[in-house]
Amino acid sequence: MTVTVRFAPSPTGRIHIGNARTALFNWLFAMKNKGRFIQRFDDTDLARSKQEFSDAILYDLHWLGIFQDATEYQSRRFEVYDAAVEKLKQAGLLYACYETPEELDLRRKVRRTRGLPPVYGREALTLTSQQIAEYQSDGRRPHWRFLLPNFAGDPQEPERTEVHWNDLARGEETVDLASLSDPVLVREDGTYLYTLPSVVDDIDMGISHVIRGDDHVTNTGVQIALFKALGAEPPVFGHHNLLTTTSGEGLSKRTGALSIESLRESGIEPMAVASLAVLVGTSENVTAVPTMNELAERFDPAATSKSAAKFDPDELLVLNRTLLHHMPFSEAHDRLMVLGISGEQAEPFWLAVRGNLDRLADAASWWRVLREGPQEQPEFSDDDRDFLRQAFDLLPEDPWTATIWKDWTAKVREATGRKGKALFMPLRLALTGLSSGPELADLLPLLGREGTMARRP
Structure with missing residues (x-):
């Protein structure tokens, strides 16, 4: 069996680092098992799903280093879902319901007052032909629920029915189907909710492992039942913990947080x-x-x-x-060229400055310092200015070696008596205009004698 996984976001916004966690878990699992990675877009919500978001998600994944073996769109597979619906109806596992949201909410409240779990009571299964006709004459259209296999004989008398699986991330997991409402698979307008297309696609696409966030754990009990109702063996499931901020706040595509x-x-x-x-x-x-x-x-x-x-x-x-x-020059080379950093000095420059960078683009400011001098001229005291002029007068002649900084500062220390910060800080400010940065021993050979002398106060 070829390990096959999928990442299946809804293209309704840009993905964030929490979504990337799921994508990466799947990608790395496929890598370790020499498997396939399918990029699937769960875009059955045609009003909110946008091709521009699908394209942007692919761009983000490629930037991260995730590359799909195939790309699928649920919006192009409605005929397949329609066929699955008919199969479930023929088997008596999908039934029509006519309750309004307000009626369902009232029933949940009544069940709570009776100490019962607020699950759907399957009242639609007891509707008479006359009642159905009255609903239809009133213009009501049905939504369709999947009949969970949580009863022995009478659906009105559900009993504890455990679904077990060995979760890749969480170990042994159990869901009691009697604690759940029969899920709605098809809305009144004929559109599909997440559950049916997801299961049908996982079957058709040969998904062997479903790795996703742990907010789907309860859904898994329902989906395992649906896999079996459609005559398929369920995949292996894994549910990882979700990313939150330190305050416990979740991430959302809609807010764009940490996209x-x-x-x-x-x-x-x-x-x-x-x-x-x-x-x-x-x-x-x-x-x-x-x-x-x-x-x-x-x-x-x-x-x-x-x-x-x-x-x-x-x-x-x-x-x-x-x-x-720790990034080698070979990896940074092309990106440095985009910043205008090239030529024979590019590699020694990169090795000199990389240890002081927060972001690669920051290298451009150090390149300007190297080529153009300090961007802002520092202010020196009279004592420091006199010291610097004396120090620059002691600058060794060409040719320079890799030890030029050590040689120069040794001469300056001997001539002036300065040492430590009193010696090094004025030199750093004169050469770079900044109080911290790359080792001057690395920068000085890049500046050369002429470039160094040009910075004499």
Whole structure:
């Protein structure tokens, strides 16, 4: 059996880091098992689903390093769902209901006052032909519910019916079908809710493992029953914990909070996003993992905690710095060229500055410092100005070696008696205009004697 997984968002907005967690769990599982990854868009809500969001989601996934083996759209498969509906109707497992939302709400309240669970009481199964005709003459159109297999003989007398599965992330799980209402699969207007198309697609597309957020655990009991009603063996399920902010607030596509688009535009590296999205809320330490292959080696769905995965967005910047500080020039080369950083100095420049970057784009400001000098001229005291002029007079002649900084500062220290911060800070300010930054021992050979002398106060 070929392991086949899917990521199935609704294209109603941009995906966020929480959605990316689900996509990455599926992608890494497929990688580890040499399986297939299907990108499926659950776009049966034709009013809210947009092709522009589908395209944007694919762009975000590709940026993260996730590449689909196939792309499917539910909006192009209504005939398949229609056929499944007819099959369920013929089997007596899909029944018409005519209650309004207000009537259903009233019934739930009545059941609560009687100490009963607020589940649907299957009243529609007892409707007479005359009652149905009256509803229809009033213009009511039915919605259709799936009859859960939670009774021995009489559907009006449900009994405890346990559905068990060994969850990839949570271990042994159980759902009692008697505690649930028969789910609505088809709305009054004939459109489909999530459950039926999802199960039908998983069957048709050969999905072997369904990995998703733990907000779907209860749904899984219903879906396993629906798989069996359609004559199919259910896939293996895994439910990972959801990402929340440190305050416990959930993420939403509608608000755009921490969208992949916004993280990309803010200069966060894709592997910083992937590392946090996958490792937070697991028994693994959250560290910056440089490649997807290495992340796959560390990935284990069973290491996921059952509690929510709380994270601080500031962690992304910490991971970002770590990735940049160790990024080889070969990986940064093309992106540096876009910033105008090229030529024979590009590689030694990158190796000199990468340890001081929060974002790769920050390299451009250091390139300007190297080429043009300090962007703002620092103010010096009279003592520091005299010191700097004396120091620059001691600058060694060409040719310069890799030890030029050490050689120069040794001469300055001997001549002036200055040492430590009193020696190094004025030199740093004169050379870069900034009080911190890359090692001057690395920058000085890039500046050359002429470029260095040009910064003499």
